[in-house]
Amino acid sequence: MSAIDFSFKAKTYARSFVNLFVPELINTSENIYKYGNADLLPNNLIKYLNNSGVAKRCANKVASYIQADGWDGEAAKKLKVNDKQTADEILSPIAFSDSYFAGFVLNIGRDATGKVVSAKHVPLQWMRKTLRGDFLINPTKGTKNYKKDKNVYYPQFAGYQITPTELAAQIKQYGNIGEIGYFYIETPDNPHYSIPDYYASIEDVLTSAEIQRYDLEAVMNGFVPSAILTLVGKTDNTTKDANGRTARDYQEDALASFTGHDKNEEGLSGRNRLLVMEAATKEEIPVLQTFDAKAILDAANSKRDVIERAVCRSFGVHPVLVGYSDAAVLGNTQSIANASLELANNVNALQRLIERTFTILFPQVEWKLSAFKPVSYIPESVYQYLTEDEIRALYGYKSKVITTP
Numbered sequence: 056m057s058a059i060d061f062s063f064k065a066k067t068y069a070r071s072f073v074n075l076f077v078p079e080l081i082n083t084s085e086n087i088y089k090y091g092n093a094d095l096l097p098n099n100l101i102k103y104l105n106n107s108g109v110a111k112r113c114a115n116k117v118a119s120y121i122q123a124d125g126w127d128g129e130a131a132k133k134l135k136v137n138d139k140q141t142a143d144e145i146l147s148p149i150a151f152s153d154s155y156f157a158g159f160v161l162n163i164g165r166d167a168t169g170k171v172v173s174a175k176h177v178p179l180q181w182m183r184k185t186l187r188g189d190f191l192i193n194p195t196k197g198t199k200n201y202k203k204d205k206n207v208y209y210p211q212f213a214g215y216q217i218t219p220t221e222l223a224a225q226i227k228q229y230g231n232i233g234e235i236g237y238f239y240i241e242t243p244d245n246p247h248y249s250i251p252d253y254y255a256s257i258e259d260v261l262t263s264a265e266i267q268r269y270d271l272e273a274v275m276n277g278f279v280p281s282a283i284l285t286l287v288g289k290t291d292n293t294t295k296d297a298n299g300r301t302a303r304d305y306q307e308d309a310l311a312s313f314t315g316h317d318k319n320e321e322g323l324s325g326r327n328r329l330l331v332m333e334a335a336t337k338e339e340i341p342v343l344q345t346f347d348a349k350a351i352l353d354a355a356n357s358k359r360d361v362i363e364r365a366v367c368r369s370f371g372v373h374p375v376l377v378g379y380s381d382a383a384v385l386g387n388t389q390s391i392a393n394a395s396l397e398l399a400n401n402v403n404a405l406q407r408l409i410e411r412t413f414t415i416l417f418p419q420v421e422w423k424l425s426a427f428k429p430v431s432y433i434p435e436s437v438y439q440y441l442t443e444d445e446i447r448a449l450y451g452y453k454s455k456v457i458t459t460p
Contacts, residue, residue: 158239
């Protein structure tokens with residue numbers, strides 16, 4: 056059977072400018088479709104979210120709403136889906152994969168009769184689709200320690216039941232390693248890999264991370280004034296040294312560090328630091344004009360709230376659900392409940408994806424995620440301001456009426 060049969064693809068639409076995916080970009084040495092231009096997109100998404108506090112909180116909030124209150128029914132919760140996990144225990148990594156990538160990957164095992172008996176979660180960033188229709192799995196994929204010899208090719212998931220003959224042929228070709236099922240939401244601009252909705256606003260995520268980092272750099276560098284450096288005269292761009300580099304090359308390296316384009320291993324740049332340069336003659340001495348770093352910092356922080364709320368919108372998460380105050384919502388029980396219910400509706404497609412997947416893999420059990428309870432997901436920063444009657448209303452109880460004798 057084809058991958059289309061078991062990908063459960065739900066159509067979503069994103070702005071075209073984010074299309075760093077070019078579906079037919081191919082890595083010929085490994086015979087795979089690249090996941091993004093440089094084949095690094097899932098790894099980069101993890102990095103982007105980890106660098107932005109608000110994006111990370113939103114992704115975590117989406118994952119918690121996908122899980123809701125777990126599987127409905129003890130039979131589903133306690134079913135062993137592999138030698139170490141129940142269905143309830145495997146739900147969390149699947150939900151997080153869905154929130155980050157709008158899809159998840161499972162390594163699916165069979166018994167001697169060809170029937171599905173197990174499923175293990177595989178980090179999605181390890182997976183790539185091949186041109187011949189199977190999958191490549193490599194734990195070092197997209198990392199600095201990438202090792203091609205770690206590549207393992209897996210057959211594509213072929214449905215709940217295959218014949219013993221088909222199973223024997225599969226084992227002969229690949230070994231007894233199971234199959235890979237890639238379950239995801241496909242977007243119109245890329246049939247091969249999932250693209251999460253928030254990727255359409257990835258610039259906002261990156262901007263929030265840069266503002267966050269700028270604050271840190273300003274503090275760590277003691278609020279040293281920033282400066283504009285004006286170089287008098289031309290720098291040699293033709294004569295190369297023993298390393299094959301010109302004076303202009305070294306100058307540009309220094310300026311890149313100073314302006315923040317280059318970052319160290321901790322992700323920090325040289326912004327707000329003092330740049331020291333040598334000059335052979337008086338005419339070569341650069342002119343340095345300092346200006347107030349605090350003004351830049353204030354300007355950046357004035358944008359912080361706007362940008363971070365935009366990030367929340369890209370995830371479909373109301374800002375109040377990740378700890379932002381909102382005068383129009385705080386103190387309004389129904390508005391808070393509506394914000395929670397809106398997010399619950401936003402993740403419904405991802406929940407149905409999980410339910411349909413488990414229904415195919417383990418049809419002996421009815422698979423349905425438990426009913427959503429808005430009160431479970433209201434942050435403490437909001438919850439602490441609610442009155443007793445507002446809390447009762449969220450639980451579905453009537454206002455507490457106090458009668459006097």
